[in-house]
Amino acid sequence: MVTPTQNATTIEAAQNTTDGVVLSTQGLSVYYGNKLALRDISLDIYRNQITAIIGPSGCGKSTLLRCYNRMNDLIPSARVEGRVLFEGTDIYTPGVDAVEVRRRIGMVFQKPNPFPKSIYDNVAFGPRINGIKGNMDDIVENALRQAALWDEVKDKLHESGLALSGGQQQRLCIARALAVEPEVILMDEPASALDPIATLKIEELMQELKQRYSIIIVTHNMQQAARVSDMTAFISIDRENPDARIGVLVEYGLTQQIFTNPINKETEDYVSGRFG
Amino acid sequence: MAGQQLINGNFERFLRRKRLIGRIFWVLLLISTLAGLIMLAALLIDLALEGASWLTPTLFTNYHSRHPEQAGMKSAIVGSLIILALTALFSFPLGVGAAVYLEEYAPKNRLTEFININISNLGGVPSVVYGMLGLTVFSRGFGLFKPNSWLVQALNLPVDPRNGLIFSVLGLEMRLPLGNSLLTGGLAMTLLILPTVIMASREAIRAVPNSIREAAFGLGATRWQVVSRQVLPAAFPGILTGMILALSRAMGEAAPLIILGAFTYVPFLPRTIWDQFTVMPIQIYNWITLPQPEYRVHLSGAGILVLVAVLLSMNALAIYLRNRFEKRW
Numbered sequence: 001m002v003t004p005t006q007n008a009t010t011i012e013a014a015q016n017t018t019d020g021v022v023l024s025t026q027g028l029s030v031y032y033g034n035k036l037a038l039r040d041i042s043l044d045i046y047r048n049q050i051t052a053i054i055g056p057s058g059c060g061k062s063t064l065l066r067c068y069n070r071m072n073d074l075i076p077s078a079r080v081e082g083r084v085l086f087e088g089t090d091i092y093t094p095g096v097d098a099v100e101v102r103r104r105i106g107m108v109f110q111k112p113n114p115f116p117k118s119i120y121d122n123v124a125f126g127p128r129i130n131g132i133k134g135n136m137d138d139i140v141e142n143a144l145r146q147a148a149l150w151d152e153v154k155d156k157l158h159e160s161g162l163a164l165s166g167g168q169q170q171r172l173c174i175a176r177a178l179a180v181e182p183e184v185i186l187m188d189e190p191a192s193a194l195d196p197i198a199t200l201k202i203e204e205l206m207q208e209l210k211q212r213y214s215i216i217i218v219t220h221n222m223q224q225a226a227r228v229s230d231m232t233a234f235i236s237i238d239r240e241n242p243d244a245r246i247g248v249l250v251e252y253g254l255t256q257q258i259f260t261n262p263i264n265k266e267t268e269d270y271v272s273g274r275f276g
Numbered sequence: 277m278a279g280q281q282l283i284n285g286n287f288e289r290f291l292r293r294k295r296l297i298g299r300i301f302w303v304l305l306l307i308s309t310l311a312g313l314i315m316l317a318a319l320l321i322d323l324a325l326e327g328a329s330w331l332t333p334t335l336f337t338n339y340h341s342r343h344p345e346q347a348g349m350k351s352a353i354v355g356s357l358i359i360l361a362l363t364a365l366f367s368f369p370l371g372v373g374a375a376v377y378l379e380e381y382a383p384k385n386r387l388t389e390f391i392n393i394n395i396s397n398l399g400g401v402p403s404v405v406y407g408m409l410g411l412t413v414f415s416r417g418f419g420l421f422k423p424n425s426w427l428v429q430a431l432n433l434p435v436d437p438r439n440g441l442i443f444s445v446l447g448l449e450m451r452l453p454l455g456n457s458l459l460t461g462g463l464a465m466t467l468l469i470l471p472t473v474i475m476a477s478r479e480a481i482r483a484v485p486n487s488i489r490e491a492a493f494g495l496g497a498t499r500w501q502v503v504s505r506q507v508l509p510a511a512f513p514g515i516l517t518g519m520i521l522a523l524s525r526a527m528g529e530a531a532p533l534i535i536l537g538a539f540t541y542v543p544f545l546p547r548t549i550w551d552q553f554t555v556m557p558i559q560i561y562n563w564i565t566l567p568q569p570e571y572r573v574h575l576s577g578a579g580i581l582v583l584v585a586v587l588l589s590m591n592a593l594a595i596y597l598r599n600r601f602e603k604r605w
Contacts, residue, residue, distance in 0.1 A: 074493060076384060103496030113487035116510055126495035129505065173491070180495055 167198025327577025476518020
């Protein structure tokens with residue numbers, strides 16, 4: 001068990017070496033058509049840490065998350081400016097294939113969305129479409145074990161994924177994402193549709209997973225951000241022009257600091273529940 | 277209290293009145309609902325009374341005959357089934373392909389909008405018009421294969437004045453133009469139902485939740501992988517249902533095939549898709565035009581019973597498939 005102080009020290013150590021940065025946005029702005037949605041976000045995501053993105057509804061948290069695996073490409077009107085460096089390479093340069101980016105940066109969505117197929121086929125889908133070689137049974141078992149779902153489903157691998165409970169479905173979606181061996185996992189409010197017990201399971205799972213993966217989680221739930229994350233980014237609506245609803249990065253730092261001793265007044269108001 | 281004065285009135289009478297209005301509308305709505313059902317029941321009962329006793333094995337085993345007791349619709353039944361199969365064969369890939377393109381690939385621009393509007397327009401075109409189109413394009417090939425056409429003269433093609441150009445591809449006989457053949461009939465029917473197939477398939481594809489596409493894209497699937505491995509399998513039951521309903525419409529059509537030269541008297545079974553043919557609605561139509569009541573009333577009634585039975589079973593199959601594979605997300 002790592003104490004918060006020790007943990008903070010390791011993060012600071014990581015921050016001092018560029019090797020610790022897995023993803024980095026530099027001057028990132030996102031437009032939907034002519035409307036600016038996110039402005040000038042510069043943020044470093046550290047390896048094997050859980051980074052939480054918090055902020056009020058509609059501030060662009062999910063938009064930011066979807067920049068990391070180019071999911072915004074699927075929205076015809078979306079346009080991205082600035083750079084997103086993944087292991088030092090800008091994923092928005094023309095030579096980079098979004099399909100490859102998405103294999104290496106997995107995603108878990110707000111609402112559990114298993115495919116209408118068996119549990120086995122759900123997990124095996126990613127390895128199959130990416131031409132991953134190996135014993136598929138082992139790949140599936142390994143992914144389900146990592147997602148702490150194996151013991152619950154090992155006897156019904158060929159039943160529909162949709163027959164599972166909500167929390168199990170979400171862990172199935174996590175297993176599905178893990179099966180293609182990503183380096184980063186993006187989680188878009190992964191527990192917002194789940195009950196408290198299922199939520200706790202997901203949070204425990206995240207602690208396990210960060211040993212091997214870097215995790216970015218968008219969450220509405222500030223207690224959740226405080227419980228699970230190492231780093232927290234607070235995004236809010238630009239106050240100078242509130243009607244335009246432009247998302248800006250207000251503060252970014254160690255979770256402990258953001259929640260106990262924030263530098264910015266707006267952050268303090270938000271984390272103490274005075275707005276948002 | 278001041279409030280009481282604001283809401284006095286004869287509530288009792290008003291309540292009775294609004295209850296009455298409610299009941300009147302309930303009855304009117306029920307009548308609207310039953311109207312269709314009553315018509316169908318009247319039709320079926322009338323047909324059964326006129327035609328049921330003529331519903332004999334002869335109807336299925338014999339060709340049309342000058343003697344009503346020996347007359348059957350064997351060639352029409354076989355013709356209908358072959359036309360149906362050909363139509364399904366052509367319209368499925370074309371219709372689903374167009375639907376996939378429009379739903380999953382097409383950019384949202386004016387051209388796509390233009391295509392959308394015109395697919396709906398095509399759906400409203402009367403069926404005889406498709407018959408004319410089929411006659412010009414498929415059956416006659418714009419007259420390009422007549423001995424005196426510029427194409428034949430320019431290329432010095434060895435055409436037969438009656439059958440046009442006959443050649444062989446991989447051992448299979450081919451003809452241009454297609455003539456009054458089953459193939460022409462199937463192609464014209466394909467044009468006729470294509471708008472319906474496209475719209476039904478688009479509906480089914482649109483019903484697949486976006487979260488499924490996102491999940492697949494998020495795992496590093498290409499668009500084609502998302503479409504072929506997730507969207508189409510999930511949409512397939514809906515596509516199939518639409519397809520069957522469209523085919524059952526094609527099955528009942530006579531007008532375009534009459535224009536295409538489907539014959540009313542075909543005393544043989546087709547051996548290839550280049551043969552002439554007839555279909556059930558045309559055979560029935562032919563019987564209705566004859567003066568003898570045996571044909572006009574009884575045989576046609578029996579024929580319609582067969583046709584209606586086929587159509588109803590196709591619709592039942594469509595409903596079964598829809599219920600059987602309906603997905604809850």
